[in-house]
Structures are given as C-alpha cells and as structure tokens.
Amino acid sequence: MSVNTQVLSSSRLARRVLSSSFVKAATTPHGIDHYLEMIDPLWSQTEIRAEVTDVTRKTSDSVTLTLRPNGNWNGFRAGQFVRLSVEIDGVRRTRCYSPADSEFRRDGRIELTIKVDPNGLVSRHLREHARPGTVVQLSQAQGEFVLPLPHPRRILLISGGSGITPVMSMLRTLCDKAYNGKITFLHYAFTEEDVIYNDELNALKEKYESLRIVRAYTDQPLGGDLSGFFSREHLVKAEPHFAEAEAYVCGPVPLMDSVRALFAEEGLEDQLHLEQFAAPVRTVSSDDAEGEISFSASGTSVANSGRTLLEQAEDAGLTPEYGCRMGICFSCVRRKDTGLTRNVMTGDLCSEGDTNVKICVSVPVGDVSIDL
Incomplete structure (x- = not known):
C-alpha cells in the first residue's frame, strides 16, 4: 500500500470515528470541534480553518495574506471567491475575497490581497492584527466568474484597483497551463504605485509572447500605457480585436458600467463576464418607508x-x-x-x-x- 493510500485510509477512518454517535455523546454539549481546536486550532470536523503563514503589503493601501487551509478545503477555480470570517470584539465578521493564486499552486495555499478601506472594519483589522499563526475561517469557494472549458482562443482581462485579484488568478492559471491563445490584460489604477502585482505582471509579460499587459493610470498622466478612464479608444488600443475575445472584468462600479455599456453598444453582451463586489444603489420609495x-x-x-x-x-x-x-x-x-x-x-x-x-x-x- 502506498503512503498516499495509507494517509487517505487513515483520514477516512478518523472521519468515521469523529462522526460516530459515541464521540458525539462524549463531547456533548460543546461538540468535537471544541476539543479538537484545543489540540490544534486548524483541526475541525467540518469547518474550513486556515492559518496565516505570510503577510505582505504590495501597495500602501492593501494587505496580502497567504493562508494554509485545513483538509476540509476543496480548492477553487480561478475567479471564484471565498467568505473569510474573523472575530472582532467578540463578534464574528465575514467578508468576501477572491484568491489571486493559480489553480495549480503546488503548496495548496491561498493568497488573498485585500484593499484596506479606512472605514472598513474587517480590512483594517486584518491589516493591523493578522500575523503568521493567526487562524481565520473560510467558506468553500463560490461564484460563476470562471473561465470556460475549453478556453477561448482570445481572452480579454479588464480590472481596476483591487478587482485585479480574480483576473490575476485567471492569468496565473492560464500561464501555468501553458495556454497558447492570445491574452490581453488591461488594468486601471490611480498611479503606478497603486498597481498590485506590478513586478509580477512585468515578469509575465517578458516570459509569454502571447500576453499583452496594458496599464492605464487615472491620476497619473505620464508613465502608463494609457491615461484616464475606460473608453472605446482605450479598448481599441489595448485589444484591436476585442470583438473576437471573451472578456472578464472586475473592478469599481464606474468601470464595470462603462465596459458593460460599450459591449452592449457593440452587441457583444454574450462575450462579457463580470464580477462586481459593490453594494447595490438603493432607491427608497416613500411607500416602503412606513410601518x-x-x-x-x-x-x-x-x-x-x-x-x-x-x-x-x-x-x-x-x-x-x-x-x-x-x-x-x-x-x-x-x-x-x-x-x-x-x-x-x-x-x-x-x-x-x-x-x-x-x-x-x-x-x-x-x-x-x-x-x-
């Protein structure tokens, strides 16, 4: 019997033992997880717990966490998101973040790059308190913002700010798969200093001939490939053959709306795929605000x-x-x-x-x- 088979068999046996009626009765009223975490904070019968193994700051207003999840984690597809939960002042708080890794990361860890909102309770907490050894809770990966199989021959990735994370995951995954189609990556940031993963994008551009990286700076007139906000002119300069591409877009609401409007004008709605983490605009009727x-x-x-x-x-x-x-x-x-x-x-x-x-x-x- 191979080592992997032995480990798998042992894991299955452990799960059967932990889920047995005897163990449940013996650990009442707290439940088995209460006792498992006393041995190892990552241990859980059902919960996905992850240990922070590294903390970096790629820009002045972001924090990047590398997480090592426990065995309950099922992996993810590039572009999906997870719900991360932490306890702050005795209250469990949950936010959604997209892994930026390739699907094929060999060590099985997860990288989350989080934009720190000055008024954001969870993002500020993670920037100030997350350290190697910190344990957080995760959901399984969710979302339909993923690349289709088989992959299209021409892919257009558009992102703005921290919206780069799910499309960066797509880019890393495609590169790891030795994808031989055409990729154009158009990214918007305030200035060059605000570009998350800037050095890696430069390295990938040098390594893969079929990859085109285009940076647009909204607050920096010089230094980028483009200046200002998204427009038809920007799109044509970045990818003249955009009508032949499948487009994957994530970023601030104004960027998303501009891209959506242009693709609608071109009759290309079916080729546009969006991921938007922004609260809806609410119009409150006076009839609703009663009672x-x-x-x-x-x-x-x-x-x-x-x-x-x-x-x-x-x-x-x-x-x-x-x-x-x-x-x-x-x-x-x-x-x-x-x-x-x-x-x-x-x-x-x-x-x-x-x-x-x-x-x-x-x-x-x-x-x-x-x-x-």
Missing part, C-alpha cells in the same frame, strides 16, 4: 426607515452575520416571520411568511417581523 420592523429573536422593534433589513438591524444595535452586503454570498440569510419585503437588486416583492430572505438586499414594505 414597524420587529426583530423577533431579540425583542427589538424600530420604525421602518426604508433602508435594508441588515442596515436597520445594525442601526438598532444588533450584529447579524453578513458577508458581501450585495446579495451574493448568502451569509446574511434570515427567516422572515411575516410581512412584505422588496429585493433591491431585482425589485421583486416577497409576501410569504416563514421564508428565508437575504437581509442585505431586502427592504421592508410596511410592517415586517424578522428572526433577529
């Missing part, structure tokens, strides 16, 4: 302000779990007992009681009771 919100689990009630259920819960001093705050990750799903809610992303109304809703994108219409 009372009852948070049934906490016994708290507030007048309906017309904001999302998540925002109103936070305004009331509650701390519900959430992740992306834009209806993607399902971290904030809670049971609505009664009442009418409107999804701000789709405009759809939900009148059913005893049903789950995403509180980050649901606004109450009149009286609503929610299990919080």
Whole structure:
C-alpha cells in the first residue's frame, strides 16, 4: 500500500470515528470541534480553518495574506471567491475575497490581497492584527466568474484597483497551463504605485509572447500605457480585436458600467463576464418607508426607515452575520416571520411568511417581523 493510500485510509477512518454517535455523546454539549481546536486550532470536523503563514503589503493601501487551509478545503477555480470570517470584539465578521493564486499552486495555499478601506472594519483589522499563526475561517469557494472549458482562443482581462485579484488568478492559471491563445490584460489604477502585482505582471509579460499587459493610470498622466478612464479608444488600443475575445472584468462600479455599456453598444453582451463586489444603489420609495420592523429573536422593534433589513438591524444595535452586503454570498440569510419585503437588486416583492430572505438586499414594505 502506498503512503498516499495509507494517509487517505487513515483520514477516512478518523472521519468515521469523529462522526460516530459515541464521540458525539462524549463531547456533548460543546461538540468535537471544541476539543479538537484545543489540540490544534486548524483541526475541525467540518469547518474550513486556515492559518496565516505570510503577510505582505504590495501597495500602501492593501494587505496580502497567504493562508494554509485545513483538509476540509476543496480548492477553487480561478475567479471564484471565498467568505473569510474573523472575530472582532467578540463578534464574528465575514467578508468576501477572491484568491489571486493559480489553480495549480503546488503548496495548496491561498493568497488573498485585500484593499484596506479606512472605514472598513474587517480590512483594517486584518491589516493591523493578522500575523503568521493567526487562524481565520473560510467558506468553500463560490461564484460563476470562471473561465470556460475549453478556453477561448482570445481572452480579454479588464480590472481596476483591487478587482485585479480574480483576473490575476485567471492569468496565473492560464500561464501555468501553458495556454497558447492570445491574452490581453488591461488594468486601471490611480498611479503606478497603486498597481498590485506590478513586478509580477512585468515578469509575465517578458516570459509569454502571447500576453499583452496594458496599464492605464487615472491620476497619473505620464508613465502608463494609457491615461484616464475606460473608453472605446482605450479598448481599441489595448485589444484591436476585442470583438473576437471573451472578456472578464472586475473592478469599481464606474468601470464595470462603462465596459458593460460599450459591449452592449457593440452587441457583444454574450462575450462579457463580470464580477462586481459593490453594494447595490438603493432607491427608497416613500411607500416602503412606513410601518414597524420587529426583530423577533431579540425583542427589538424600530420604525421602518426604508433602508435594508441588515442596515436597520445594525442601526438598532444588533450584529447579524453578513458577508458581501450585495446579495451574493448568502451569509446574511434570515427567516422572515411575516410581512412584505422588496429585493433591491431585482425589485421583486416577497409576501410569504416563514421564508428565508437575504437581509442585505431586502427592504421592508410596511410592517415586517424578522428572526433577529
């Protein structure tokens, strides 16, 4: 029997033992994970825990964490995201980040580069407190922003700011696979100093003849390949044959909107693939901002302000779990007992009681009771 087979067999045996009724009874009321983490903080029967093994700062307003996940991690496809959870002042906080690694990274570790928002609770916490040895919790990888198989012959990657991470993962993966098609990478940043992975992009450009790197600086008129914001002129200069390419875009809302509008004008919507981590713009109707919100689990009630259920819960001093705050990750799903809610992303109304809703994108219409 090979070493790998022995390890796999031992792992399966351990999982059967840990999930047995005897072990569950013996570890009640805390559960097996409570005792496993006393031996090793990465050990868990079900949770994905990851140890920070390295912390770097590629730009002045970002922090890059290298994580070593435990055996519950199933890997990811380039372009997907994970939900990272940390405890801050006794409250578990969750945010979504995209791994920037190649799918084929040999050591199995995950690299997350995080833009530090001056008002961001989790990003500031990670910049100030994450150290080698820090343990965080992860979800399995999620999202449909991935390269198709087989890969198209011409690929256009467009990113802005920290939106570079999922498309950088795509680029690294394609390079590791010795992809022989044409790749154009158009990246927007304020200045040259704000370009995350700048040195690596230069190295990849020298190594792969079929790769074209184009940098555009919005606040630096000289030094880049392009200057200013995205436009048709920029696109044509970066990739004259963009109509033949599949485009993958991630970045700030204005960049996404500009790219989407141009591709729509060209009739190329089917060739455009977007990943947008930005909260939706909410238009509150005066008819919606009436009634009372009852948070049934906490016994708290507030007048309906017309904001999302998540925002109103936070305004009331509650701390519900959430992740992306834009209806993607399902971290904030809670049971609505009664009442009418409107999804701000789709405009759809939900009148059913005893049903789950995403509180980050649901606004109450009149009286609503929610299990919080």
